Amino acid sequence: xxxxxxxxxxxxxxxxxxxxxxxxxxxxxxxxxxxxxxxxxxxxxxxxxxxxxxxxxxxxxxxxxxxxxxxxxxxxxxxxxxxxxxxxxxxxxxxxxxxxxxxxxxxxxxxxxxxxxxxxxxxxxxxxxxxxxxxxxxxxxxxxxxxxxxxxxxxxxxxxxxxxxxxxxxxxxxxxxxxxxxxxxxxxxxxxxxxxxxxxxxxxxxxxxxxxxxxxxxxxxxxxxxxxxxxxxxxxxxxxxxxxxxxxxxxxxxxxxxxxxxxxx
Ligand code: NAD
Numbered sequence: 023x024x025x026x027x028x029x030x031x032x033x034x035x036x037x038x039x040x041x042x043x044x045x046x047x048x049x050x051x052x053x054x055x056x057x058x059x060x061x062x063x064x065x066x067x068x069x070x071x072x073x074x075x076x077x078x079x080x081x082x083x084x085x086x087x088x089x090x091x092x093x094x095x096x097x098x099x100x101x102x103x104x105x106x107x108x109x110x111x112x113x114x115x116x117x118x119x120x121x122x123x124x125x126x127x128x129x130x131x132x133x134x135x136x137x138x139x140x141x142x143x144x145x146x147x148x149x150x151x152x153x154x155x156x157x158x159x160x161x162x163x164x165x166x167x168x169x170x171x172x173x174x175x176x177x178x179x180x181x182x183x184x185x186x187x188x189x190x191x192x193x194x195x196x197x198x199x200x201x202x203x204x205x206x207x208x209x210x211x212x213x214x215x216x217x218x219x220x221x222x223x224x225x226x227x228x229x230x231x232x233x234x235x236x237x238x239x240x241x242x243x244x245x246x247x248x249x250x251x252x253x254x255x256x257x258x259x260x261x262x263x264x265x266x267x268x269x270x271x272x273x274x275x276x277x278x279x280x281x282x283x284x285x286x287x
Contacts, residue, residue, distance in 0.1 A: 038052075038062045039110060039113050041099075041149060042116040044075045045068070047116055047168060052079055055262065058266075065096075066085070067090075090148060091140035093151075096149055097152045100153060112165075115145065115146040116168040118142045118187075123135075124179075135182050142186035143189045143193075149165075157204065162205045163205075163207070165209070169276060174212055174276070175284050187212070194209060208274065209273060211277045213257050214252040217242065218254065222234060222241070245281055
């Protein structure tokens with residue numbers, strides 16, 4: 023079949039590992055992958071939430087606690103997926119934080135900068151490294167990462183976070199060129215603002231004391247595209263495309279999912 027694969031089962035028989043999968047984009051993607059035939063290992067630093075999410079997603083979801091800033095944890099998560107399923111087809115390095123960095127760089131404690139880099143950049147590098155040690159002998163695999171529109175255009179009060187996401191886009195392009203000879207594709211997705219615990223915490227910095235529902239609406243109202251807002255499912259759909267054979271010749275790409283927002287800047 024040389025056409026687009028049918029909608030059901032686009033990841034039939036595939037094994038995926040997703041970091042930051044207890045919540046938000048990672049959880050929505052895990053659910054999407056499972057409904058398309060994959061078995062998914064969910065890795066997250068939040069153990070209780072991760073276990074509950076895996077339970078909610080059913081028997082094709084398994085949870086392993088993992089702090090992506092700890093290389094041994096990432097290595098263990100890859101080995102866990104391997105011990106359960108004997109292979110790894112998709113590695114989605116999605117975990118990331120913003121860490122309440124202060125709006126002004128003058129107030130920046132560089133320890134916070136290091137913390138964000140350790141998770142958002144070092145964690146992604148560790149994920150690519152340990153997925154590659156499985157995928158290179160397999161001679162196949164699809165590696166995904168979550169970057170951000172702030173990695174494409176910067177953003178107000180985003181000095182630390184933006185640097186980390188520029189780095190993710192850079193790693194993806196470098197790794198795509200290194201790993202192509204093994205049949206491994208490497209891509210990232212740059213989402214626009216979506217109300218998740220991550221972005222709601224971020225908004226709280228600017229509007230302290232505002233209730234969650236109001237913050238969610240404020241995030242949705244940032245959308246430039248009339249009649250549509252950015253939701254976790256939009257990122258899960260992008261991840262499904264990039265992970266699947268529909269994107270078999272797409273590598274080194276940053277898929278911006280922003281309803282045209284970056285085109286205005
Ligand atoms: P979220 O808060 O819903 O989910 C993030 C998950 O990552 C959480 O479950 C959290 O426990 C986990 N996590 C945090 N630190 C970790 C660590 N050290 N090791 C393992 N897991 C860890 O947020 P989300 O919006 O789904 O964020 C997912 C990714 O999307 C992040 O990389 C974020 O930078 C990126 N992103 C989010 C938005 C947005 O507006 N929500 C926009 C652009 C990019």
